[in-house]
Amino acid sequence: MAENVIGTDISPPDLRAKITGRARYAEDFRAEGMVFAKLLLSPMPHARVRSVDTSAAEAMEGVLGILRASEMPVQAEGLGEGALTDEPLYEGEPILAVAAVDETIAAAAVEAIRVEFEQLPFVLDPLESLREGGPDARLDGNVGGRGEALTIKWPDSVFDEAGPDRLPMGEPAAEWAIGDVDAAFAEAEVIVEETIVHQSVTHHPMEPRSCMAYWQNGKLFLHGSTQSTERSRGSVARMAGVEADDVVFIGEYCGGGFGSKISGTPNMAIPAVMSRKIGRPVMLRITRYEENYIGRARAGFQGWAKIGLRSDGRMTALDLYLVQDGGPYGRASDFSTAGTVATAIYQPENMRFRGVPVYTNTPPRSAQRAPGGAQIVAMLEPLVDKAARELGVDRLEVRKINAPGHDGWLGENKAPFTSAYVREALDLGGELFNWEEKKQLSGQRNGSKVTGVGMGLSPFTAGSAGRDGLLVIRPDGKLHVHQGIGNLGTHSIADTARPAADVLDLSWDDVVIVWGDTSKHLPFSTVQAGSQTTHAHTRANHAAATAMVGLLQELAAQELGGSPSDYRVADGRVFRASNPAAGMDFAQAARRAMALGGKFSGEQFPEDLNDATKAAVAGLAGEGLIAAARDNYARAGAVFTWVATFAQVELDVETGEVEIVDLASTADCGTVMHPRSLAAQTNGGVFQGIGMAKSQRWVFDPKWGIPFTKRFYTARPPGILDVPRSPRFAAVNQPDPHTPVGAKGIGEPPVGAGEAAYACAVADAMGGLCLCRTPLTSDMILAELEGRPRPYGLLDTHV
Amino acid sequence: MEFLRRALNPWGEDVPIGVSWDLIWAAVIIGAIFVVGHALMVPKKVATGEIDEDEARGLPEKLQRHTPGARGFHWSMSIAMFALLITAFFPVVGIQFPWVTIHWIAGVLLILTVIYHIYHVFAKQDFWTMWIDRRDIAEGKQGLKAALGRPEGKRPRSGKYPVDQKMFHHAAMVVTLGAVVTGVLMMFRIENFLLPMNTYLFSDAAWGWVYVIHGVSGIGLIFLVIAHVYFAIRPEKRWMTWSMINGWIDRDRYLENHDPERWVVPEQGSAAELEASGGGGGQAAVSDRVRGEGP
């Protein structure tokens, strides 16, 4: 019997290469005759290209081609974004690309190009755009609608009534309600309300979105940095104007995505199209500077919330208004997700949600690790603390009172959850952190330092279903798990293969993971977003492994007699349960399958597979014993994970600096697949959230519309010294009953938990005073403590 | 040599940011060439006519040429001007010291003196004293020929102010006003207690031209100051320089250089009275009224 691999620590197959530097990222590849491209970026936050003079650049020796927006298969149309544009909507948006034999020449050529721009009105602050006569970020409107831009302007009276310190709340673009929120407030014991700002932040993955492309016999080969391998092929094909079958996408390693590289990135079109144009492989190395512009960002909110608690601590009313800073393209759905996620924290008996997603001339938004979720958790949790204080209820207790149970519900339609061990997670966290003792430290002063403790509870979506698994036992006797999912650095590339090993009772050493190159015949997968992967692909690989067991049993019965049910699979063999010596090992099974053909070797396959999987199976046919299956396991309800983070901080009242002295997190994320990796993912997310709460900034000059936080050192994501040396973690480890493996995703919920725990702990150190803003930097804290003028207005954003 | 300093503004637009500092040296060199050329080419003493005793009759020994107010203006302006030029250009050429505060305060002093001067001109003096008319042009032509050693008969006598002085005045007025107006605007870009900071009062390009005009004016003043000082110390002009110090000129100088028809000195008072009144003090013995020079 092989040891069960689920729940143990393993070294993922990519680890050694990453640590030793042998891992090759997109930028590390070279192709025969490869040349380099450089981008010309818009110097203005909103403009129109009037004329372009490339003559000097074209005259330079070594310059091979210039690519303009008009040559791109995908243009900036409607709300959509092109890889290049003649109407830049943010400073730094790529206008054109130059290819040259080396980067030095390409850069010099870009510098030699003269572009004449017509300057257009621009806006950085959503509220400014909502004013009558305020500038619009786009020529077709200022608010994101479904498929088209809307124009929403609020009368001056809305702003006048609100004054400078309260969110003006005019006509929203989206609105829903549960129950009667006004009536509930009338009966609430405690009501608190605040205007809250959560800033936009850029993603800053370590690996910028460099990519290299070449064409061979009509096929596009593209090396890129992506979160999702199989699902990137289609988007790259669309960008390049070809069929998905004509794209080979290679991306074995991804130096961080956080939602910014879900399925390919728009800039991948540039080397693809340039390469086709000039007939040479083209490398587009994206610099840190460029990554800051095209690398996506989290949508920010200027919000207002009002909560009402009943005397027993139950949240009876929640009223929420969010003005979203959504960048210039598409329609970031953070604000609407935020409304939904709020219900998964507090299950408010009555709730009203209103929101308006406003366009701004700042770099484009995309999902960022718990999009909408992290923001709303960080915004609301300090408010709940404030209400609990007023009510005299323990802050942990108030979360438990309001947390969903298994009968909990999600969103305006009150969808059920597959499982919700939230109270268990809170209890576990209370123990791990020692909440009862730690909360006694609240407000204690030691010299200039004041202790604060706080916690945050953060839910987020954690799984999808219906994907495909594809397994091959090759004549080497190894189980090859073909993963269409990307290797975005979370270990899910390996961890989701574990159920296959366990179902087949196979040693982990005999499992080979195949990933990172669509020419390697990869099955249909989820996108690696929304923390879906672990849930979805443990299911898919479980399904495929179950199918593989069936095939092995059938093959054995066919070869060795008896019925399939007489056979067992374990330790790389299929054998008679009654006589383990009678059987064959996987290598023999593979060879037999290749000889037998048909359903054993991929010539036949289940009809319900996705076309992409069918093509993959067809491509592999004859190479071994092949099992492919769709995840058809029943599932009812939304899959959610909850993370609770507890923080103890010391606030220096003489400098405003905050040091986190203790940090503990717990999660209800179903069955633990990989303890070490789970703790790393959770703590990493918690740190990311702390960064947003504490130091990470995205500062623009309001006069010029240009950002300054283009480098790590100016953007200030947290460093390892900004968090405690040994953050603790524990998981509830209760299987989700709606999946055979029991696992739920973990990627996203920790972010909001860390962010909220920090914000609540700081507020606690300040005697319960909520400054209601992210990031809450030391200057703001010190100004407040010293009673000096606030560095920024309460609604100021991008500061 | 570039005339302007240019830069790309944050939006990548090519805008002027000021005048090229090379022009400082151009102004100094042109000034030097002018001085040397003039000194070599023009004889130190220009032949003058003889004194007509008839004209001299009844005139005091000393005639007031500059009132104390006018002299006060001239010298305070010159102090401010030197302070401005030194604070403006010494740091540019490498002699460094904290200059900004001195510069703007000197600028404010200059503005005050200019305001006083304008008031003085309109309220106390005749505006037309400085006006250049046809006689000035004729005088200028003859004077130039005389200076070049080709005298055309008798050298003409001027009104109260010779035409070259008038020309200097007008050139100085134009560049000073240019510097003053742009300087006032530039005070919106520095900390001072008179005007609020408003860095973005104008567009980049407009600001650029403000700096260019200020720079051109300043550099123009370098040349004018060189020329002015040069003439002030030339031997045949020293009586005028002295008059800017003590206020008066003697009768012979008056008759020698000035046309009594154009600069009318009423036959009242005497040198004694002038002395009594304080060496050309408040009881002006000489009228600034000018006959027949206005339109």
Added chain:
Amino acid sequence: MAVIRDMIPPFELFQPAGVDDAVRLMEEHGDQGWVLAGGLDTFDWFKDRIKRPSAVIDLGGVDELRGISAGADGGFAIGAMTSLTTVAESADVMSAYPLLATAAVTVATPQIRNQGTLGGNIVQDTRCWYYRSGWPCYRAGGNICYAGTSRSMNREHCIMGASRCVAVNPSDTAPALVALDAEMVVASTSGERTYAATDFFIGPDLDIERMTVIEPGDLLTQIRLPAPWSGARHYFEKVRDRKSWDFSLASVASMLNVEGGVIRDARLVVNGIAPYPVRMGAAEAAVRGREPSDETGQMAGEIAVEGSRALRHNDYKIALTRNLVKRAIRDAA
């Protein structure tokens, strides 16, 4: 002209083996020459193609600029090319000038301290992000300070010492060196000059395009430290947004000569609040003869911030400076 960033343009590299060669090369290339020490300031400028010298004079091979040596007067001399790690970990520095060792270890990250030099840390250019963005501000030869307007993002900028430009000095070791009465030795082809640390750093009122007396052709060769005050107390603190890889919002360095429970002499220097490390002379005078107590610290802090003026977003620096000066008296050990 379109802008390209993050790509170093070509230049000619010179690698002199001695100071004489270095200064000769510097003179030869004048404005077009650039001195490369640790490269942490340099390569940011080069990468952004904002400073584009044609000749780079790399001091990496000038061994005589490295090392810490005892001087005749009981002091020490530190070569300008000595790495910050070496300074921070030197037993001599730690015992004689713990203030400097403490300051050096707060610089950025271990990697940066390994690469960065003491000289480079002292002469580094300001981190004003308007200036660093290549905007044509005063410091870049233009006619505007983008950071000082009522709309500017100037949380990190000056509360004192501004003159048109409101950028601050970013060095962590500079305030310590001023507090230690260090001297900077500057070489050029015309010989060697020595400056007191207080005179070495200059403000924009004097020259808006430089932060120190160093001019093209000048090379900072050595930092001389006088014999330490015996039994002196010191204090260093750097306040920043992150604990690593961050420049200070404000930093304070103090040296207190305390005898019989009373401050006999003091040096109080604050950086990150002005274009140069500010020696708080009035506060130093005020604390002499007093106990190094909270009250004395409070008084010194109040004196230190007299005359300071906040920009749109940096009023907090006034309170921060006051509090840091207080701590530098009260908590000096």
